[in-house]
Amino acid sequence: MKTKPGAAVMSLILAIVATALWVTPVTAAGDKAPRIAPPNSHAFGKTLTEWMGTYWRWFYTGADSAESMVGNVKLLPLPASVCNGAGTPTDPAVCVGQLAITLRPGTPFVLPLAVWTVERYVGYPTIPDDPAIPDGAFLEGVTPSLFIDGREIVSDLNKAAYYIPSTEFNPIVVYPTPTSYGSVAALAYQGYAIVSPPLSVGTHVIKLYEPYILESPESPVSLGVIYDNTWIVTVTPH
Numbered sequence: 001m002k003t004k005p006g007a008a009v010m011s012l013i014l015a016i017v018a019t020a021l022w023v024t025p026v027t028a029a030g031d032k033a034p035r036i037a038p039p040n041s042h043a044f045g046k047t048l049t050e051w052m053g054t055y056w057r058w059f060y061t062g063a064d065s066a067e068s069m070v071g072n073v074k075l076l077p078l079p080a081s082v083c084n085g086a087g088t089p090t091d092p093a094v095c096v097g098q099l100a101i102t103l104r105p106g107t108p109f110v111l112p113l114a115v116w117t118v119e120r121y122v123g124y125p126t127i128p129d130d131p132a133i134p135d136g137a138f139l140e141g142v143t144p145s146l147f148i149d150g151r152e153i154v155s156d157l158n159k160a161a162y163y164i165p166s167t168e169f170n171p172i173v174v175y176p177t178p179t180s181y182g183s184v185a186a187l188a189y190q191g192y193a194i195v196s197p198p199l200s201v202g203t204h205v206i207k208l209y210e211p212y213i214l215e216s217p218e219s220p221v222s223l224g225v226i227y228d229n230t231w232i233v234t235v236t237p238h
Contacts, residue, residue, distance in 0.1 A: 035197065043108075051110045117130070121183050202234075207231075
């Protein structure tokens, strides 16, 4: 089955007030523990699946920073990563990135943790569209560890709750220009994401360590990437 070239993999895989209930961090926490919106909630106007679709539509149409606010919700940009390694399951590429960003007080944000995108290519239909990754293979192979201010929020223990199965873009996302590997549009997305209520005024550290290893016989692709990304988020008083 057709697979994406390495450049495509590196560019695609990165590397909700909804209810009165919030998700408890994986580690023990006190009253000041960071909290994220429940994955099954309808936070800040959208479901988690809808927020993920909104995020990737913004990203694939150019990620214009001027358009990164949806109402009062911030689509948090992704760090530029430096990657070293072969990108295979036995020799994963290690991609390290860091981004500093400033938010106004009272700003919730959307942060994707991992994505696989079904793409269309120059030459379609002779060149077929990408396949989706079977849910079991994705859940087995992609293991996010998300920390906010040192407390683990998403891990293997609860990642399934934040997983969005392959979902079609409607309409499809046509890229401004073809990618370096010849894709021209995104048809569907799947992966993990979170929506966070506003952080308190001050400086916060968001850390995502995520092995993305697809080697299951059920997976149509074989690859290995480890993402090690950090966001330094400063919330201003005004």
